[in-house]
């Protein structure tokens with residue numbers, strides 16, 4: 001179960017403040033041309049069922065809270081893949097008056113895919129790398145229950161009492177007929 005779902009991750013896409021270049025390339029990944037589903041990657045519309053968050057665009061004062069909110073709605077363990085230069089450093093928007101910078105300022109990023117925009121092949125590679133990290137996180141989060149120790153209580157042996165043994169009636173011997 002764990003391995004199967006890590007190999008077939010569900011991905012939610014969050015566009016923070018991109019020029020839409022990365023988003024178009026990401027959409028290309030979902031078309032039959034690049035066919036992300038052949039790797040088991042399923043694009044879904046809710047963070048509540050997602051294993052991997054794909055972030056495009058830079059983080060600014062308005063979308064930082066939204067990004068954090070969406071990330072917190074994802075079940076753990078989870079992975080964040082930053083697509084392109086913008087979610088890595090802020091990219092060409094870095095000098096904007098309201099731009100905070102890369103996505104890592106708000107959420108922990110596991111994989112950075114370089115490019116402006118990255119090619120769909122690179123994006124797929126980044127998502128599959130994220131799936132491997134997800135599998136590792138799942139293995140590490142499996143809690144091993146401690147072995148339950150059973151305490152064996154033995155009844156105490158009766159104390160040797162010579163007086164009681166002498167007072168005990170002698171065993172009856174049957175006479176031979």
Ligand code: SF4
Nearest residue numbers: 018021022084086116
């Ligand atoms: S990395 Fe380049 S293509 Fe992607 S959102 Fe930023 S500016 Fe646009």
